[in-house]
Amino acid sequence: MYKFNYVKADSVDAAAAAVSGSEDGKILAGGMTLLPTMKQRLAAPSDLVDLGGIDALKGIEVSGDSVTIGAMTTHATVAASADVAGAIPALTELASGIGDPQVRNRGTIGGSVANSDPSADYPAAVVALGATVVTNKREIAGDDFFLDIFETALEEDEIITAVRFPIPEKAAYIKFPNPASRYAVVGVFVCTGGGDVRVGVTGAGPCAFRATGIEDALKADFSAAAVDGVTVDGSEFNEDMHASAEFRTSLVSVGAKRAVAALS
Amino acid sequence: MTVTVETTINGQPVTGEVDENTLLVQFIRENQELTGTHVGCDTSQCGACTVHLDGVPVKSCTMLAVQANGHEVTTIEGIGEEGNLHPMQAAFQENHGLQCGFCTPGMIMASIGIVERNKSNLDDETIRRELEGNICRCTGYHNIVKSIAAAAQDM
Numbered sequence: 001m002y003k004f005n006y007v008k009a010d011s012v013d014a015a016a017a018a019v020s021g022s023e024d025g026k027i028l029a030g031g032m033t034l035l036p037t038m039k040q041r042l043a044a045p046s047d048l049v050d051l052g053g054i055d056a057l058k059g060i061e062v063s064g065d066s067v068t069i070g071a072m073t074t075h076a077t078v079a080a081s082a083d084v085a086g087a088i089p090a091l092t093e094l095a096s097g098i099g100d101p102q103v104r105n106r107g108t109i110g111g112s113v114a115n116s117d118p119s120a121d122y123p124a125a126v127v128a129l130g131a132t133v134v135t136n137k138r139e140i141a142g143d144d145f146f147l148d149i150f151e152t153a154l155e156e157d158e159i160i161t162a163v164r165f166p167i168p169e170k171a172a173y174i175k176f177p178n179p180a181s182r183y184a185v186v187g188v189f190v191c192t193g194g195g196d197v198r199v200g201v202t203g204a205g206p207c208a209f210r211a212t213g214i215e216d217a218l219k220a221d222f223s224a225a226a227v228d229g230v231t232v233d234g235s236e237f238n239e240d241m242h243a244s245a246e247f248r249t250s251l252v253s254v255g256a257k258r259a260v261a262a263l264s
Numbered sequence: 265m266t267v268t269v270e271t272t273i274n275g276q277p278v279t280g281e282v283d284e285n286t287l288l289v290q291f292i293r294e295n296q297e298l299t300g301t302h303v304g305c306d307t308s309q310c311g312a313c314t315v316h317l318d319g320v321p322v323k324s325c326t327m328l329a330v331q332a333n334g335h336e337v338t339t340i341e342g343i344g345e346e347g348n349l350h351p352m353q354a355a356f357q358e359n360h361g362l363q364c365g366f367c368t369p370g371m372i373m374a375s376i377g378i379v380e381r382n383k384s385n386l387d388d389e390t391i392r393r394e395l396e397g398n399i400c401r402c403t404g405y406h407n408i409v410k411s412i413a414a415a416a417q418d419m
């Protein structure tokens with residue numbers, strides 16, 4: 001790992017100031033992605049600004065129609081939360097399937113969303129549920145947040161403070177995990193509510209996206225058979241040692257069908 | 265530049281002046297000379313470096329030493345001693361839960377977490393799923409699973 005300056009921020013404002021006042025500063029959350037990347041010398045920030053001491057960024061709040069999760073809340077906390085399980089059980093299930101117990105004890109929702117890893121789990125829920133990413137500057141709609149592989153709508157010194165999920169009528173997350181890392185080869189999050197159906201997909205493309213073709217078919221007929229009638233366009237899908245684009249294309253349909261079956 | 269590490273390891277307050285990029289596992293092994301915690305992969309995969317941070321298992325190769333400031337670290341040296349082993353250590357010994365022993369400190373620290381999280385609900389499938397973050401090249405896991413199930417009765 002290259003050298004860097006370490007800054008422990010005691011507030012979000014102080015953290016933002018430290019990042020913008022540095023040459024190439026980066027936020028440090030759980031460090032589960034950033035530190036391994038730095039060890040491989042794929043990243044060499046001049047400064048690491050640690051959010052670990054800001055208690056205001058930790059915690060879960062459930063109101064009548066939404067679940068708000070502080071950016072520094074760990075995956076383990078979400079997985080174990082009875083409040084989240086009561087409001088959006090698919091979200092606790094998603095969190096409990098991220099990586100392994102040690103990773104879940106450190107990794108945070110803010111870090112996961114900010115990173116826009118093409119195979120991360122939370123992004124599927126963010127786009128499917130129509131979540132709002134709350135930052136120190138503004139609120140960003142889930143649909144506008146993920147731009148590309150490792151690229152989001154966040155500005156350089158913008159810090160995620162929370163993610164707010166509307167509570168759906170029903171939701172299910174189906175993940176085909178990489179057997180070694182547990183990252184999603186493909187993950188499909190389906191939710192329903194108010195006559196609407198939304199389908200978020202991770203793992204398949206450069207970043208999480210909504211499968212609008214499947215959504216339309218399910219709005220007309222909420223059944224696995226309806227998904228069969230949709231041709232998923234996989235021409236831009238990821239190809240790597242774990243799966244071909246063709247296989248991922250098929251997993252999107254199969255994942256959507258299993259999610260629909262779980263909800264029917 | 266350096267940073268000051270001020271943390272608690274196995275109940276003892278410790279301080280040290282280290283480079284910012286010092287990992288917690290380096291601090292434990294090299295600065296504190298507690299060499300029970302191992303480095304297997306150094307890429308966050310194998311769990312050999314697992315310690316407890318405020319009572320929950322974490323991979324100490326994927327944390328900066330300075331991130332432990334103000335927190336409590338427990339290593340394999342802190343849970344039992346010869347003649348007075350932790351129930352998990354005793355169960356690994358009795359059930360042949362190790363061969364070369366390289367993964368064992370991390371396995372034991374992770375396994376204590378598994379029992380604490382799942383106390384009332386610990387079948388073999390759960391144990392195997394929750395061992396996701398720990399790799400053993402020797403045992404084939406069977407006796408590790410057996411050890412954890414046995415220790416769960418005594419913890």
Ligand SMILES: Cc1cc2nc3c(=O)[nH]c(=O)nc-3n(C[C@H](O)[C@H](O)[C@H](O)COP(=O)(O)OP(=O)(O)OC[C@H]3O[C@@H](n4cnc5c(N)ncnc54)[C@H](O)[C@@H]3O)c2cc1C
Binds near residue numbers: 051098184
């Ligand atoms: C072995 C292993 C297995 C894993 N398996 C999975 C898996 O199955 N599914 C999955 O989804 N993930 C998986 N992960 C990734 C894990 O979920 C990470 O915790 C997550 O991707 C990053 O969160 P973090 O808190 O560790 O962030 P960090 O690593 O600290 O930061 C990641 C990036 O986000 C930025 N950042 C962090 N917080 C903020 C914020 N509040 N505002 C703005 N920017 C911020 C950082 O600057 C950095 O660029 C795995 C990781 C490991 C090591």
Ligand code: FES
Binds near residue numbers: 305307308310311314
């Ligand atoms: S040495 Fe830390 S996970 Fe392998």
Ligand code: FES
Binds near residue numbers: 361365400401
């Ligand atoms: S006993 Fe040798 S690696 Fe596990």
